[in-house]
Amino acid sequence: MSAFPPSIKEFVNFDKPESGGIFFFSTPERYIFKCFKTELREIAAKSGGEELYCFDPDDQQNAVSEAIGAAREISFFGTGKVVLLNLPEKLAESDQKALDSYIDRSEFANYLIVFITSIDKRSKFYKRLQKLNKNYFEVEPPTTAELKGFIKKSLSPVTADDEIYNFFLNSPNRDMFYISNEIDKLRLYAESRGKQSVSYSEADALLNELSEQKIFKILDFLIRKQIPQAIRLYRETIILETEQRVNSVMLSMFFKHFEALLAGKIMKNEGRQGDFFSYMQEKRIFYMRNNAMAVVDSYKNREITNALSRLSQIETGMKGAENAKLTSTTEEIEIFMAEFFR
DSSP states (O other): OOOSSGGGGTTOOOOSTTOOOEEEESSSOHHHHHHHHHHHHHHHHHOOEEEEEEEEETOOOOHHHHHHHHSSSSOOTTTOOEEEEESSSOOHHHHHHHHHHTTOOOTTTTTEEEEOOOOOTTSSSHHHHHTTTEEEEEEEOOOHHHHHHHHHHHHHEEEHHOOOOHHTOSSSSSOHHHHHHHHHHHHHHHTTTTTOOOOOOOOHHHOOOGGGGGHHHHHHHHHHTTTHHHHHHHHHHHSOHHHHHHHHHHHHHHHHHHHHHHHOEEEEEEEOOOOHHHHHHHHHOOGGGGTHHHHHHHHHHHHHHHHHHHHHHHHHHTTOTTTOSSSSSHHHHHHHHHHHHH
C-alpha cells in the first residue's frame, strides 16, 4: 500500500471497458470502507460515469440476491453499474452459495463490490475467495509509517511535533475513525487560534480526555466479556487519576452505551439497522465497530432498561443523595460491570 487510506482504484480498474465483475474486499478497519464508498460516489457522480446501487442486509431482507440481480442487468443507456454490497459479520450459507455462483458468471459490464468486515477463515467460502487473486483483497490496517503519513496529510497545513505523532502511534486505540476525529480536532484547534503548528503540550488536555482513551479500552474489554481485565484497567485508571473524575466519565459512557443498545433495538425493529452505524459514529462509539448488532442482540429490552435504572441509582448516590442505599461509587461500578456485561 503506497498510502493510507488506499484508493479503491488501486484494486479495480473503472476506466477500462468490460473490466468489471465481482470484487471482494475484507478488512477489520471500517474506515477503509468509508473511504472506498466516498470514492465510489465520486465515480458515479462524474460525467458519463457509472450508476451506483447500494445493498445492505441490515436494511434489505434479500440484499445479496438483489445485489446480484442488479449486477446482472445491462443498462440500456450504455453506462455501467457499480453495485455495492455490505456484508454482515455472519453470512448465511445460501448467500455464500449465491455469491460463489456469480463469481464464475459475472457480468463484466458492471461492478459488484462486496465489503466484508469479518469472515470465517475456516469456511469453504473463504477458501474459494483466496483463489481469486485479482478479485479478492485483504486490506490491512495502516502500518506505523502509513499512519504517520496519514496524520501528516490530515493535519495539513498545520504541522505537529514528534510527541503528537508518538501519542497516536503508541495509542492502544488504533481505530481510524477515532484517530481521524482527533486529528480533525487538533487541526481545528490550531486553525481557530491562527497557529501554523501545534505541540503536544498545547494539545495535552484535548487529546487525553478519559472518555477518548482509557474508558473506551475498558468498554472494549467489557463487550468482549473480559470482565477481570476491564476491572483491572479501571482500578489502574483510578490510581493514576482521581475517583471523582474517573467515575463521572465511567457513568457517562455507560449511559451512552446502554442508550445506544436501546436505540439499536428500536432501529432494528423498524428495519433501519443501517442507521445504527451512523448513530454509533455520531455518538463516537468506536469500540463496537465490528460487532455492534451482535452486542445489541445479546441483550433483552428488560436488561437494558434495568441497566439504565441501575446507572441512575449509582449516579444519584455519587451525587450524595441521602436516600441512595449504596456503598462507594467505585464498588458499585465494579459490581455493575460484572452484572450487566456478563
